[in-house]
Amino acid sequence: xxxxxxxxxxxxxxxxxxxxxxxxxxxxHRSVSWYQQTPGQGLQFLFEYFSETQRNxxxxxxxFSGRQFSNSRSEMNVSTLELxxxxxxxxxxxxxxxxxxTQYFGPGTRLTVL
Amino acid sequence: AQSVTQLGSHVSVSEGALVLLxxxxxxxxxxxxxxxxxxxNQGLQLLLKYTSAATLVKGINGFEAEFKKSETSFHLTKxxxxxxxxxxxxxxxxxxxxxxxxxxxxxxxxxxQP
Numbered sequence: 001x002x003x004x005x006x007x008x009x010x011x012x013x014x015x016x017x018x019x020x021x022x023x024x025x026x027x028x029h030r031s032v033s034w035y036q037q038t039p040g041q042g043l044q045f046l047f048e049y050f051s052e053t054q055r056n057x058x059x060x061x062x063x064f065s066g067r068q069f070s071n072s073r074s075e076m077n078v079s080t081l082e083l084x085x086x087x088x089x090x091x092x093x094x095x096x097x098x099x100x101x102t103q104y105f106g107p108g109t110r111l112t113v114l
Numbered sequence: 115a116q117s118v119t120q121l122g123s124h125v126s127v128s129e130g131a132l133v134l135l136x137x138x139x140x141x142x143x144x145x146x147x148x149x150x151x152x153x154x155n156q157g158l159q160l161l162l163k164y165t166s167a168a169t170l171v172k173g174i175n176g177f178e179a180e181f182k183k184s185e186t187s188f189h190l191t192k193x194x195x196x197x198x199x200x201x202x203x204x205x206x207x208x209x210x211x212x213x214x215x216x217x218x219x220x221x222x223x224x225x226x227q228p
Contacts (some may be wrong), residue, residue, distance in 0.1 A: 043216075092158075110155075
């Protein structure tokens with residue numbers, strides 16, 4: 001079974017621009033979560049989508065948004081990019097296994113904001 | 115609120131030596147616990163998870179972790195380190211109910227000396 005795929009893998013943008021990142025979950029997984037990883041703040045939860053609905057949201061400004069499509073694929077969007085948005089953005093898809101949601105991560109999209 | 119503390123941001127061992135990476139959690143109710151590994155320029159790979167079925171959990175690549183409620187710990191061990199184990203390791207926690215987002219520790223970078 002194919003793993004979580006994320007596109008693009010690398011992205012360079014300038015301040016003020018917006019960006020859209022894409023994530024395709026493992027087949028059969030209906031939940032998709034997004035995380036931001038930076039050297040200073042570590043791994044932080046952005047949001048989670050399940051059946052096209054945002055189920056959880058982390059403590060990020062409204063410039064960060066996402067959506068999920070009927071095929072469970074998800075996109076996240078960051079508007080008005082700031083230098084501090086430079087990070088590795090990780091997507092994870094999950095499925096309930098023995099009563100627990102186990103999250104499986106993609107390779108990430110490395111965003112550099114200049 | 116839940117939190118995770120990983121003692122030691124860097125750990126160095128010799129090849130063949132015991133690996134011990136420490137993780138302590140803070141939660142009013144024992145949560146679900148996970149260990150992930152991240153190799154350079156890659157996403158997170160699940161090593162093992164604790165869901166209360168057994169306190170000693172065996173994972174991939176020879177790693178195991180023991181849940182100790184009295185010590186609120188979930189330390190990761192491997193009897194004999196291999197060069198390929200050099201990576202960053204993250205302990206994570208999620209609640210048993212409600213929000214399922216993962217809260218990560220700050221990570222421990224494992225170096226394996228020849």
